[in-house]
Amino acid sequence: MLTRRLIVCLDMKGGRVVKGVQFEGLRDVGDPVELARRYEAEGADEITFLDISASAEERQTLWDVVQRTAERLFIPLTVGGGVRTVDDVGRALRAGADKVSINSAAVTSPELLTACAERFGAQCVVASIDARREADGWRVYTRGGRTPTELEAVAWARECVKRGAGEILLTSIDRDGARSGYELELTRAVAEAVDVPVIASGGAGNAEHVRAALTEGRADAALVAGILHDGLTTVGAIKTLLHGSGLRIRSVA
Numbered sequence: 001m002l003t004r005r006l007i008v009c010l011d012m013k014g015g016r017v018v019k020g021v022q023f024e025g026l027r028d029v030g031d032p033v034e035l036a037r038r039y040e041a042e043g044a045d046e047i048t049f050l051d052i053s054a055s056a057e058e059r060q061t062l063w064d065v066v067q068r069t070a071e072r073l074f075i076p077l078t079v080g081g082g083v084r085t086v087d088d089v090g091r092a093l094r095a096g097a098d099k100v101s102i103n104s105a106a107v108t109s110p111e112l113l114t115a116c117a118e119r120f121g122a123q124c125v126v127a128s129i130d131a132r133r134e135a136d137g138w139r140v141y142t143r144g145g146r147t148p149t150e151l152e153a154v155a156w157a158r159e160c161v162k163r164g165a166g167e168i169l170l171t172s173i174d175r176d177g178a179r180s181g182y183e184l185e186l187t188r189a190v191a192e193a194v195d196v197p198v199i200a201s202g203g204a205g206n207a208e209h210v211r212a213a214l215t216e217g218r219a220d221a222a223l224v225a226g227i228l229h230d231g232l233t234t235v236g237a238i239k240t241l242l243h244g245s246g247l248r249i250r251s252v253a
Helices: 032-042 056-070 086-095 104-108 111-120 153-163 184-193 207-215 235-244
Strands: 005-013 016-021 024-030 046-051 077-080 099-102 125-134 137-142 147-152 167-172 198-201 221-224
Touching (some): 005 198, 024 032, 032 056, 046 056, 056 077, 056 086, 077 125, 086 099, 086 111, 104 137, 104 147, 111 125, 125 153, 125 184, 137 153, 147 153, 153 167, 167 184, 184 207, 207 221
Parallel strands (some): 005 221, 046 077, 125 167, 167 198, 198 221
Antiparallel strands (some): 005 016, 016 024, 125 137
């Protein structure tokens, strides 16, 4: 069994880390470089930066933050938000990212996933999927969860992997920031449908929710954010519970 991962997500706007509920009501929670270093010291397995603004100015800020963070970070760093072209992916990797998350642009141009995988390797291509529950399943949304598509989340995840994605970052819009637990049915459905790692995102309220995502949801990794930013728990506390549940997890240094 692969070692499960605990990933800390830092949503960024204007060079600062922000957090909201269902992608709205954003509030400032700190400096991204300092927060990344802190969570690494606490035992996070990876850090994910998501730039929630698509403007060129915001992306320039993001590349600068990525470079400053990568110079001081020793765990993998994933970057996403406003990534539209192969050149954008190359820019992120040159700035120091280990992986790049692609969302809206992959829906518009699925061939982008293939082009990036062929140039840089599938291991650094992450297909980010934002989904909302509907009567017949889960609909994929783009542009920060604002624009509905005709895509069904599980089928789209399969297509992303077929196109070259080496990992799926799966976010439940309904659960985002609600702290009521991950969308386990969606997570499990996607995890069973693809043969690449699936990261559960959206809904972590406590360590038990993380455990459920990795066991009942069959995710390979879990993304956490607000509960750490607000001091409701720590990376160490979450990992202690996971280890006690018999999951293979990297020890906190």
